[in-house]
Every structure is written in C-alpha cells, then in structure tokens.
Amino acid sequence: MNSIRIPRERDNDYGRAAIKARQEFIRDQTDSPAEHVTHYSLDPCTLPGNVENFFGVAQVPIGLAGPVLVNGEHAQGEFFVPLATTEGTLVASYSRGMKLCREAGGITTTVLDDKMQRAPVFSFNNAREAKAFSEWLDANFEPIAAAAQTTTSSGKLIGIQKFPVSKLLYTRFNYTTGDAAGQNMTGKATFAACAWIKQNYPGELHFLLEGQFATDKKTSVVNMLHTRGKRVVAEITLPATLVEEQMHVSTDKLYAARMRGQLGSIMSVTNNNGNHSANGLTAMFIATGQDVANIAESSALYGFSELLPNGDFYASITIPALIIATYGGGTGLATQRECLDILGCYGAGKVYKLAEIMAATVLAGELSLGSAVVAEEWVQAHDDLGRNRP
Template structure:
C-alpha cells in the first residue's frame, strides 16, 4: 500500500523542496497535472500563518468596476473597485450602479459603530448565583479589562453585555480592534479575562470561552442588532429623470417593487431584505484578502427606500456586521495587498475607509439589480454576459 500522507518538511515547510514534493504528490495520487495551480508569483515564504500544506494558488479572475464616487468621512473621491469573481454580469452590473450613483453626486457613507466580540458563557449552581455574578462583573470591569488588554497592543475592551437564561449567563465581550478584523485577538484577550475572573471570583463558576453567542461566521439577529465588525451605512438621493436615463425605469415602479420584495423577505424570514449584497462583498473580500467565510455575517443587510414628496428616491443600505481588515491576515499577501493599494486602503488607519467603499459598492449593486428586474432586463443581461460559451 502506497504512503498517502501529505508530505511535510520538519523545518522548512514553505521552502521550494517541500512545495515541489507536495505538487508531485498531487500528480501521483490524482489525475491533475497542476499546470496552472503550480504557477504563481507570490512568495511561499510569506505564507506561514495563512495556509498549511501549501502546494499552489487558485487564480480567480478580477474585473474593475467604477468609478465609484464616495462622500465618506474616510473615503472621499472616486475609486476603481477590484472584484474577483467567476459570475458573468457581476462587474457590469456593479459598474452600472456606480455610474448612476456618480451621476447623482455620489454615495454618502458613514461608519456608525465598530466592535468585535468573543462570547463566553458562565455556568452556576442556580439562577441566583448567575444573577449575583452579573453585578460582580460590573464592579470589576476595570480589572477584567486590564487582564484582557494585557494580551494585545491595539485591542480595547469596550463593555460586557450580559444575557441571563436558567443558571447560565451568556456574555458578549465587545472590543475595538483597530485595523484588524480581530477574531483571534478577541479570543486571546477574552481567555485572559476569563482566567482572571475564575481566579478572583469568590464563588464557584465554570466558563466556556465561546458560547456561540458571538455567532462567529454565522448570521444572527443579535449581531444585526448589536453590531459585529463595522456597522456602516451608504445612502443616496436619486432624481427620477436620472434613474429613467440610466436604469430605464421610473422611481415609482422601483419603489413599488421594493414594497413587494419586502413582503417576500418577511415571508422567508431572511437576514437580508436586499438583492445580492453577498455578491459584491465576496468579490471584494477575495480581491483584498479578507476572510471570505465572514461573508456569512457581513452580507447581512438592512435596505431602506423612501419616495420623497418631490418625486426623488432616497435609498440606503446598512451593513450591521461588516468584518474586514486592512492589516494582518491575508491583507498583506502579494495580490491582495495590490488590490488594497488600488483603493488606498492598505495598512494602519484605513479600515473605516475600506468599510465606506464596500458599503457604497453594495448600494450601487442593489440599485442596479433591482432596476434590471423591474425593467425586465435581468434575464437578457445574464444571457448576454453570464454564459460561458465554448
């Protein structure tokens, strides 16, 4: 029986020899020649902390959308947005929405809140003991915060939310995390905080570091209400004649369709009353080195429209759980850094700027797709641009 263990090098697992052995292993045990997967420009030496058993790279085509005009507090001016996707029509649709927004004077974007959680659950003998612990947490917040912040140079414990059920106390330790997404940071900090609590609390308690109340990489109502990552709003007012010129539909029909879509969202009990926020966010996440699994939370969206007395249409999107970074993780890898640099969003002090650009991008995509559906251009656009014909 042949040895089917994936080859690893004991001291230099990202070196040329280790990578070549794994590529040969794949060729021996599968039907793939790795003609394209093994061809890449990134330096494997930069990958520790990002990938294990490295053998190649997936090349996802990228298209350029824009210009996107953003009137943000951090993002100001026009941006060309890199979108990594294999879905035809996506870049064209977002570009069309961006063109409309630009003609209307740009999208206004605002970061409303910024916090990342770890959510330990504490167990007690009875409900009264759990209730008493709530007060103790408030009384010793400064010491708990000091223990948590001893593990990080940029994370700050903002507050501890508390939710009682039975003899359990579910908590949400809320942190600011700078330009990092912060899940690992908050995990380490909260573990240190819980260790201090365990050592200093006068009563008996047990804790589980994550009680699934932070709902990491899972969408949830609690995060939509209380924020996870960045809560950011993008909004715009659209004159009717401009919408008719660019989208071939009047705002009254667009608003009426919106009301019907809201009913469908209610009936299906979805976390998103929009059209396709996950499309633009996923494409930007891949391009800029974000943790793509966070799209499960980040694509949650509150869409709101209002038909104004003068006939204009007000439209906005609120992303309550946008989990992104401009530093750390995959953002420093070669192609991902280049895409962030295209947006002037790489490195320290840039994460709110990136959040505003992403929210404005989502708004453009929502306007474009909703208009295509109402104008009955949606199917034809996919037929023209979305079929990979031989």
C-alpha cells in the same frame, strides 16, 4: 492500515523542495495534471500563518468596476473597485450602478459602530448565583478590562453584555480592534480576562471561552442588532429623471417592486431584505484578502428606501456586521495587498475607509440589479455577459 500522508518538511515546509513534493504527490495520487495551480508569482515564504500544506494558488479573475464616488467621513472621492469573481455580468452591473450614483452626486457613507466579540458562557449551581456573578462583573469591569489589555496593543475591551438564562450567564465581551478583523485577538484577550475572573471571583464558577453567542461566521439577529465588525450606512437620493434615463425604469415602479420584495424577505425569514449584497462583498473580500467565511455575517443587510413627494428616490443600505481588515491576516499577501493599494486602503488607519467603499459598492449593486429586474433586463444581461462562448 497506514493512510497515505501529504508530504511535509518539519524544518522548511514552505521551501521549494516541500512544495514540489506536494505538487508531485497530487499528480501521483489524483487525475489532475496540477499545471495551472502550481504557477504563481508570490513568495511562499510570506505564507506561514495563512495556509498549511501549500502547493499552489487558485487564480480568480479580477475585474475593475467604477469609479464609485463616495462622500464619506473616511473615504472621499472616486475609487476603482477590484472585484474577484467568476460570475459574468457582476462587474458590469456594479459599474452601471456606480455610474448612476456618480451622476447623482455620489454616495454618502457613515460608519456608525465598531465592535468585535468573544462570548464566554459562565455556569453556576442556580440562577441566584448567576445573578450575583452578573453584578460582580459590573463592579469589576476595570480590572477585567486591564487583564484583557495585557494581550493586545491594538484591541480594547469596551463593554460586557450579559444575557442570563436558567443557571447560565451568556456574555458578549465587546472590543475595538483597530485595523484588524480581530477574532483571534479577542479570543486571546477574553481568555486572559476569564483567567483573571476565575482567580478573583469569590464564588465557584465554570466557563467556556465561547458559548456560540458571538455567532462567529454564522449569521444571527444578535449581531445584526448589536453589531459585529463595522456597522456602516450608504445612502443616496436619486433624481427621478436620472433613474429613468440611466436605468429605464420609473422611480414609482422601482419603489413598488421594493415593497413587494420587502414582503418576500419577511416571508422567507432572511437576514437581508436587499438583492445581492453577498455578491459585491464576496468579490471584494477575495480580492483584498479578507476571511471569506465572514460573508456569513457580513452579507446581512437592512435596506430602506423612500419615494419622495417630487418623485425622487431615496435609497440606503445598512450593513450591521461587516468584518474586514486592512492589516494582518491575508491582507498583506501579494495580490491582496495590491488590490488594497488600488483602493488606497492598505495598512493602519484605513479600515473605516475600506468599510465605506464596500458599503457604497453594495448600494450601487443593489440599485443596478433592482432596476434591471423591474426593467426586465436582468435575464438578457446574463444571456449577453454571463455565458461562456466557444
């Protein structure tokens, strides 16, 4: 039985004829009129490397939140934040949190670490052979790094972590990747490094390029502890009077709710003791052309807060695995680049700035939702803003 094939053109699959053939194919094979998805302003010639079998676009509404005031090492000043979402109340909630933080003097942000991994696993006949290879890796790091470097001008191998078990050695090859997210970059570089290892190691070994220990696009404790992407902190001290005035809740009640939520997070064994970091990050990822599947790792969050002796409220979030780019991938596509331009974050040298703005946005959203829950305004806000009206 011959299956029906999606139309393709070998020579020019992003040309008008190929795209029109797929649009007509959809109309013929399905019940969809394919009216809205087939209208777009971008140039299909820019899409090779981003999508195959292109026929149209998904139009996601983008709202503007802010401004958020950031006191960062790389992001300094006020920023209006584009959020691509279909969830009512989201933009309004983040704007409310940004207003609170702005009136408190802004959010301080700090990028603590920057790593991207590929994680080969090496196999041996027994544990002693694995131990000997581990020691050999340490002694030969420089030529291994040089081999990896032959494949990239912006990535750099900065270390190899080793995790022995049985007769296997799991490793994490840690790289800096410049303004790119770097998963493909690190894969290519690590393959070159492993080829050099295979050729030069005096004993017998076998390897898989990825032993599932980089946990690519999967949340994991190892990435939360050791960093994957950018590790960034956002923090603020909120005056008690301002919190009560703006959020209609006292700081002692806010802190008490925080502690109860902390226990709930422990009981449910989550990767996140905050409220909804995935909301703001996903909306920014879609708007700015990030690989949205990386939200699986990037939404991990450590929240920490203190009720200060004078009643003021210290709040912070640490995002330990924020995987983003300001160059390459989907960031250069038409609407995505425009959203990065709104933030002043497109191109080389801007990825730490974007990381700090994202972290500040997450903290503002955490404070807004947390306050709404305590003040019993959460359900009403969704009733007012989160339902489609006729």
